[in-house]
Amino acid sequence: MISLAKYSLWQFRDFVLERGIAIVLIGSLWGYVMFEPLRRAMGPQWTGDQTSPVWGVALQVASAVVSLSVLIAVNGIVSGDRKAGYYRFLFSKPINPVIYYAQLFAVYMVGVLVAMLILSGLLRTIFPAFSVRNFLLYAGLIYVAMGGIGFFLSVATRYDWLTLAVVWLGSRILRSVYGSRNDWRSKAVELLPPVHKLDEMANSLIGRGSADTSDAVWLVGYGLVFFVLGLVILRRGSLAD
Amino acid sequence: MPGASDHSAARAIVIEFKNVGKTYRSLLGNSVKAVEEFSLVVAKGEILGIAGPNGAGKTTLIAMMLGYLRPTAGTVEIDGLSARHYVERNGIGYLSELVAIPPKWRAYTALVRYATLAGIPDGEIHQRVGYVIELLGLSEHRDKKVKALSKGNLQRLGLAQALLRDEKILVLDEPTHGLDPVWTQRFRDIVDGLRRPDRTILIASHNLDELQRLADRVAIIDRGRLQRLVSTGYEHATPAMTRFRIAVARGHELVRAALPQAEEAGRDEFNVTVHSIQELNSTLANLIAQGVLVASVVPEHSVLEQQFREAVGESS
Numbered sequence: 028m029i030s031l032a033k034y035s036l037w038q039f040r041d042f043v044l045e046r047g048i049a050i051v052l053i054g055s056l057w058g059y060v061m062f063e064p065l066r067r068a069m070g071p072q073w074t075g076d077q078t079s080p081v082w083g084v085a086l087q088v089a090s091a092v093v094s095l096s097v098l099i100a101v102n103g104i105v106s107g108d109r110k111a112g113y114y115r116f117l118f119s120k121p122i123n124p125v126i127y128y129a130q131l132f133a134v135y136m137v138g139v140l141v142a143m144l145i146l147s148g149l150l151r152t153i154f155p156a157f158s159v160r161n162f163l164l165y166a167g168l169i170y171v172a173m174g175g176i177g178f179f180l181s182v183a184t185r186y187d188w189l190t191l192a193v194v195w196l197g198s199r200i201l202r203s204v205y206g207s208r209n210d211w212r213s214k215a216v217e218l219l220p221p222v223h224k225l226d227e228m229a230n231s232l233i234g235r236g237s238a239d240t241s242d243a244v245w246l247v248g249y250g251l252v253f254f255v256l257g258l259v260i261l262r263r264g265s266l267a268d
Numbered sequence: 269m270p271g272a273s274d275h276s277a278a279r280a281i282v283i284e285f286k287n288v289g290k291t292y293r294s295l296l297g298n299s300v301k302a303v304e305e306f307s308l309v310v311a312k313g314e315i316l317g318i319a320g321p322n323g324a325g326k327t328t329l330i331a332m333m334l335g336y337l338r339p340t341a342g343t344v345e346i347d348g349l350s351a352r353h354y355v356e357r358n359g360i361g362y363l364s365e366l367v368a369i370p371p372k373w374r375a376y377t378a379l380v381r382y383a384t385l386a387g388i389p390d391g392e393i394h395q396r397v398g399y400v401i402e403l404l405g406l407s408e409h410r411d412k413k414v415k416a417l418s419k420g421n422l423q424r425l426g427l428a429q430a431l432l433r434d435e436k437i438l439v440l441d442e443p444t445h446g447l448d449p450v451w452t453q454r455f456r457d458i459v460d461g462l463r464r465p466d467r468t469i470l471i472a473s474h475n476l477d478e479l480q481r482l483a484d485r486v487a488i489i490d491r492g493r494l495q496r497l498v499s500t501g502y503e504h505a506t507p508a509m510t511r512f513r514i515a516v517a518r519g520h521e522l523v524r525a526a527l528p529q530a531e532e533a534g535r536d537e538f539n540v541t542v543h544s545i546q547e548l549n550s551t552l553a554n555l556i557a558q559g560v561l562v563a564s565v566v567p568e569h570s571v572l573e574q575q576f577r578e579a580v581g582e583s584s
Contacts, residue, residue, distance in 0.1 A: 030387040037381050044372075112368030116429055119334055119355060119362035119439075120385040267336040 031122055035134050042138035046099050050139070053099075054092045054146040061088055062153055076156040077234065085154050089147075090229035093166045094173065096142060100135045101177035102188040104128070105261070110185060114266050125262050132178055132254065136170045158236060165232040168247060169225070175250025176220055179257035185268075198222045221245050279311035282347060282437065282468045283333065289341030290328050290492075302328040303492040306342070313465040317483030317500070318472040319572070321580055325492040326472040327365055330441050333470070334362060346437065359386060361435035365442040365472075367426035371415035375406060375425050378414060382429045400428040403458065405451070419446035427455070431462075438462065438469045444478060456481060480572045488579045495579035500572055511568040512548060514538050519560030526555060539568065 065081055066073050073079070105128055108114045118124050143166040147159040176194065181187040198219040205212040206223070224242045232238040290303040303325045310316050318326050331337040332344050335352025346354035354360075369378050379397040388396055401410055404424040409417060417425060423446045430438060440459075444452045459482050462469060473479055479486050480500050488496040514530075515537045516523055523530060523538055530538040542548045552562060569577070 030385055033390075034381070034384050037384070111370070112364070112366055113370060114336065115334075115362065115364040115366075115368060116382060116426070117385065118336070119360050119430075120382065121355070121357060121359035121387055122385055123356050265337045267331050 028126070030120075031126055031130055034127075035130055038131050038134040039138060042100070042135050046135070047138050047142050050096045050099055050142040051145050053095065054142070055149060057088060057092060058146070058150060066153060073153075075154040079154075082154070082156075082234075085150065085157065086229055086233050089150065089157075089162060089233055090165070090225065092146060093143065093169050093229075094225070096139050096166075097170050097173045097177065098188065098191065100139050100170070101132075101174045101181060101191075103181060104131060104135065104178060104187075105181040105257070106185050106187050107181075109266070109268055118266060124266060125258050128178075128182075128261060129258060132174065136167065136174065139170050140166055158233070161233050161236045165229060168228070168232070168243060171254070172221070172246040172250035175252070175254035175257075179253035179260075182257040182260050182264075194220060195222055221249055279313060281309045282312045282314075283310040283470075284308075284345045285329070285333075285342070286345070287342035288329075288332060288339045288344055290325075290332060290337060291340045301492055303332070303339075306489070306492070306494050308487055308494060308497070310468055310470065312468055313463075314485065315459070315463060315469045315471065315483045317479035317486035317572075318470060318489065319474070319476060319479055319486050319576060320489040320495075322474075324489045324580075326489060327441060328492075329489070330439055330470070330472060333439065334360060358437075359433060359435060361430040361433065361438040363423075363426045363430040363440045363443055365445065367422050369414045369422075369425065369429075371413065373414050374410075375412055375414065375417065375421075376401070376410040378425065379429055379432065383432050386433045388433060396432055400431050403431065404428045405454075420448055420451060423447055424451065427458075431458075436467055438467065439472075440470065441472045442474065443471060444473070444475060452478075476570065476572050476576055480570045486572055486575075488576055490580045496575055498572055498575040500570075510542050510544070512540050512542065513564075513566045513568055514540055514552075515563040515565075516555075517561040517563045519555070519558065522558050522560050523555060526558065527551065536563070 061084065062081065065084075069081075073081075076082070103110075108117065114124070117127070140163055143163055144159065147157060147162045150162075151157050151159060173191075173195070177187060177191045180190045180194070184190050198216075199222050201216050201219060202223050205216045207213065221242075224246055228238055228242060228246065232243075285306050285308045288303055288306040289301070291299050291301050293299045306325075306329065318329065320326050328337065332339050333346070333351055335344075335350070335355050344351040347358075349357065373381070376397065379400065380393055383393045383397055401407055404427055406421065406424055406428060409421050409425075414422065414425070423443075427440075427443060430440070443459075444455050447455060456478065459469065459471070471479065471482060476486075483500055486498045486500060487494055488498060513533055514523070517536065520536070527538070527540055530540045533539045540548075540551070542551060548565070552565065556562060
């Protein structure tokens with residue numbers, strides 16, 4: 028356990044070099060490309076507060092950057108070691124793979140939050156009303172909700188990035204098609220990942236600093252259930268393909 | 269099965285495969301039996317070789333021994349614990365057939381990482397890493413990225429990480445794969461140096477000569493089954509092992525006269541067929557007494573080669 032805790036510094040270093048820099052670069056470029064032309068065009072009319080016409084766009088971009096960052100962070104978190112065969116030397120050492128990957132998931136969450144802290148700091152320079160605290164809260168919530176499912180898929184499949192994207196998009200589409208009907212299909216789609224709650228969660232949590240508790244619990248709970256399911260499969264299944 | 273039980277009776281059992289089977293099933297329902305009804309005990313202090321043709325199941329067996337794969341039948345126990353449980357508690361020095369280390373890691377930092385995971389105390393990590401780097405001749409490559417290492421150097425790095433800790437069990441899968449002759453010999457010396465009464469070593473290899481030199485016993489497997497368990501010592505030399513190649517430095521005519529049935533096998537060499545090792549010794553004694561200077565005596569096929577050919581077939 029102590030050796031694993033010490034190894035978390037290496038895991039964090041890996042995150043920074045392999046994913047964190049990419050996340051910050053993508054987020055910065057995205058923000059720059061979206062807002063810099065608008066800021067120039069609006070000139071002195073640009074206020075950057077909640078009454079600004081671009082405030083809603085800022086929330087949408089911030090929310091999308093969080094989703095993309097989580098996708099980048101958990102992509103191959105378990106399946107990568109399996110595909111490349113790195114598990115062989117890692118787990119011949121006296122460590123528990125379940126704790127190793129649970130720790131990796133937590134370390135990557137810290138990494139995502141640090142990246143979001145940097146990006147929200149940059150965003151605040153043009154949107155002074157943007158709350159870093161609320162944004163980090165939202166990022167943490169989405170990391171658990173979406174990352175938990177990503178973690179499960181990384182344990183269960185080799186193509187987790189693709190699978191997560193299909194699950195995420197598929198859930199949105201199926202919910203929009205069957206969600207409002209009054210038959211068994213509307214009940215069935217309720218079991219799908221609660222992606223429909225993300226937009227409202229972004230608006231309420233990042234924008235106003237408050238969110239519907241049941242929505243937050245539903246999102247976090249859904250992610251946690253899949254995360255734990257991933258750990259159970261890791262414990263009971265085979266490390267090798 | 270010669271040697272199958274006498275070793276375990278004399279020494280404490282460390283590793284036990286009990287009727288182990290592993291069947292791979294595809295999503296379409298096709299199944300392939302990689303290992304079937306495999307039972308074997310390995311004693312403390314023993315060096316056990318695992319030999320078999322490609323696809324015989326060697327790597328699958330090792331993966332089950334490390335707990336990377338779960339058997340579909342039977343159990344693998346190490347020191348009375350399930351394999352995975354043992355590894356998580358104690359660790360095993362393991363060199364895999366394919367050395368997979370992230371290509372961007374540098375050789376030295378890779379070893380520091382593995383040493384951290386192995387639980388080596390902070391104060392000893394650099395000393396221990398320095399020792400294995402020196403032992404495996406990696407000093408000039410220590411700051412290179414893994415992707416910049418040659419196959420042989422990568423293999424040595426793999427072996428270095430397996431030797432970081434003073435492990436009670438070492439598992440080496442095709443350890444000399446990719447090594448040049450100098451390092452192949454050096455590897456043999458290293459393994460000889462690792463032999464200890466409380467350390468058990470498993471070596472899977474295609475190289476029968478290597479196993480003959482290093483192992484106490486060799487499990488010959490084919491099509492996922494244990495075919496034979498062979499003691500590599502000559503005390504169990506079989507009647508089949510009766511052809512020897514004798515090289516002489518002096519007295520060729522005397523050999524031809526004393527052994528008219530001997531076949532000339534090149535310059536200074538004769539192939540001689542005898543019925544036993546005793547007959548070989550008395551023949552040599554006679555030749556030497558007559559003034560023949562014997563340079564070397566080598567069995568045409570080692571005990572292991574002969575057993576392997578019989579168990580697996582000439583085609584392998």
